[in-house]
Amino acid sequence: MTEHAIVIGAGLVGCLAALAFHKRGYEVTVYDYRFDPRDDSTQNKNLRSINLAISARGIESLKSVDEQIAKRVLRDVIPMKGRMIHDLQGEQESQIYGLFGECINSIDRAVLNNFLLDELDRYDIDVNFGDKLVRAKFGDRRQTCIFSKMGQDGVTETVECDFVVGCDGAFSSTRYQMQRAMRMDYSQEYIDCCYIELSIPRAKKFNKEFNGNFAIAPDHLHIWPRHNYMLIALANGDGSFTSTFFGPWSLVESLAESKEKTRKFLLQNFPDAMELMGIDEAVHKFMTYPKGALMCVECNPYHIDGGKAIILGDAAHSMVPFYGQGMNCGFEDVKVLMELLDQSKDDRSAAFKRYSETRHEDLVAIIELAKNNYKEMSHDVTSNLFLIKKQLDGALGRLLKNKWLPLYTMVSFRADIPYHRTVEISNRQKVILNQLLVAMVTTGTLLTALGLSRFGTWIKKWFQ
Ligand SMILES: Cc1cc2nc3c(=O)[nH]c(=O)nc-3n(C[C@H](O)[C@H](O)[C@H](O)COP(=O)(O)OP(=O)(O)OC[C@H]3O[C@@H](n4cnc5c(N)ncnc54)[C@H](O)[C@@H]3O)c2cc1C
Known part of the structure; x- marks a missing residue:
């Protein structure tokens, strides 16, 4: 039966x-x-x-x-090949996820x-x-x-x-x-983090570069990292972006006290995003939309x-x-x-x-x-040391192929590696990566000191 x-x-x-x-x-x-x-x-x-x-x-x-x-x-998905980091001045920096063009997909x-x-x-x-x-x-x-x-x-x-x-x-x-x-x-x-959903509307004009009515690149997950809090945005098929604010409950509760406070906070921290969202709309959503707990x-x-x-x-x-x-x-x-x-x-x-x-x-x-x-999304992505390590990690991954796999690659692009193994492998690689970094910085400094400054500068540049 x-x-x-x-x-x-x-x-x-x-x-x-x-x-x-x-x-x-x-x-x-x-x-x-x-x-x-x-x-x-x-x-x-x-x-x-x-x-x-x-x-x-x-x-x-x-x-x-x-x-x-x-x-x-x-x-129905929109492939995202990397993170796009937005700084306070509105400058954008792409950080690619995969070693060989792999993408995660917005759906x-x-x-x-x-x-x-x-x-x-x-x-x-x-x-x-x-x-x-x-x-x-x-x-x-x-x-x-x-x-x-x-x-x-x-x-x-x-x-x-x-x-x-x-x-x-x-x-x-x-x-x-x-x-x-x-x-x-x-x-x-419970994690001390609240999330509020906001949105970036579909652009009025067709954008040739993005092949659609997108105001920003649809092939990236956009992040406005501000250390203690952050804003992210993922593209939708119609040209709009779903954006989510993440921050500590105490901050959100204090902002909820006044529209003016919220407006000032959003304009100060995410000026370029507010231009895209429309500040009045963003303040309205921030104040009235459900606050999610994590x-x-x-x-x-x-x-x-x-x-x-x-x-x-x-x-x-x-x-x-x-x-x-x-x-x-x-x-x-x-x-x-x-x-x-x-x-x-x-x-x-x-x-x-x-x-x-x-x-x-x-x-x-x-x-x-x-x-x-x-911590990586809201803070580390803005740190030079993190970026240097990430570049070295990626360079080793491309050079050594399957013998060296960055953690993000294993978690997001390698379904054949169980999660617990990704941590074990990554911890082992982290030790080597740190030793390599120390060795390379020491070599660079020594060579510079010995007058071989061009070679030293070259090594340093390699990490930038
Ligand atoms: C802000 C945010 C962003 C996220 N982004 C991602 C992402 O990018 N990628 C990713 O992989 N994951 C993401 N997640 C996680 C993802 O949403 C969840 O892991 C996923 O939805 C879990 O699916 P589920 O079916 O287990 O549970 P749910 O989606 O919660 O579905 C549970 C279902 O059970 C029903 N139900 C509940 N109780 C009962 C009951 N007593 N009797 C009958 N029915 C019941 C509910 O109505 C619901 O339909 C995100 C989560 C959040 C909060």
Whole structure:
């Protein structure tokens, strides 16, 4: 008899998980407490930031479920080959991401989610909107989920299945219900960083250089790094940019006290961005748009023994967005789990157990990397030492090819290297990089002192 899986959450990861289990021959039913975001009448469609960066891990995971789906998703993306750093004077400096032209890709979150929901329809996967998981009971053979019907006071529905896949985001009810039935380590940490979504409108005139109505280069992720806070912007297909301000809560709360204060702050710190956004519009959004909190969730294990339940995506590992990996990692969860099901010949119990055992170190690694990248994006990108190291790192990467891989390359462009290995390799390379730097600076200084100033200057220049 076909086994029945209930997937909780029709977000990005839930949709991919549902497709993957369906393709393995399971009967899949998806439940989400939202109403169908594709219906015109549905309010609050975008739960979070409007666009996301999808990179190698996300793309490879989509491909692993369905090559055609991946192809269709990639039709709608805008490749970004690097960061564009905007200084206070409005000067822009491009810092390329990849060694050989690799890109991360900007994609509209709603377009991607709706696209995946359409795929569920295409495969006749049953999706129930407006159903909120409120209780789950895990039995020896059957699992029971109780859903509260949104907008229908007190109405509930009870459904049985063989196993539950929780993809219900950072505040996962599945996770909470699992914790009642097992010993799961769990931690949640709020980061002192608030985010507010702003936007740069589509340029009025067609820009030949950018081949579209873009006011700034669409092939870069734009950053206005101001040490303690920053603004970023990613291009949308229509020429507009979704921009996000990140900064400490105390700063945002103090600015919220007065329009004038906010106006002054934005004009002082992001003058060129304000020219593009329109200062009145930016102040209005800054003061009135929702203020998002950022948190990290870590837990372990991710399953209930006997193959009864498992959590994937943000439900299992919410992370701050500074490495652009939350969704990519969630998609990769699905790929990793399917590989383990392959290896265990669909022995769900064994595959879920192995998933918890092997996936944890990768999830802990990317949560930490994401936290650290805030400092890199908001501060380090303006430091000369950082830029020198980055150039040397890149030069070694190009010279030594696969024998030397910058961390960003491994995380964003090498789906074949698990997250925890990227950290190990990078730590080893960091030691060598620092030693090399010291050696080269010493050599340069010595040569200069010995009068071989031209050679010394050449070496120094090489690092600039
Ligand atoms: C500002 C910002 C920028 C980001 N940028 C990037 C990026 O560039 N690249 C990247 O890879 N990631 C990025 N992320 C992270 C990414 O958004 C998340 O990792 C991703 O959305 C997680 O998907 P998910 O399906 O696990 O969870 P969610 O997207 O949260 O979806 C969960 C779903 O479960 C439903 N649900 C919740 N509770 C219940 C319940 N009790 N019953 C039924 N349904 C329920 C919800 O309605 C929702 O549809 C960013 C995040 C933020 C905040």
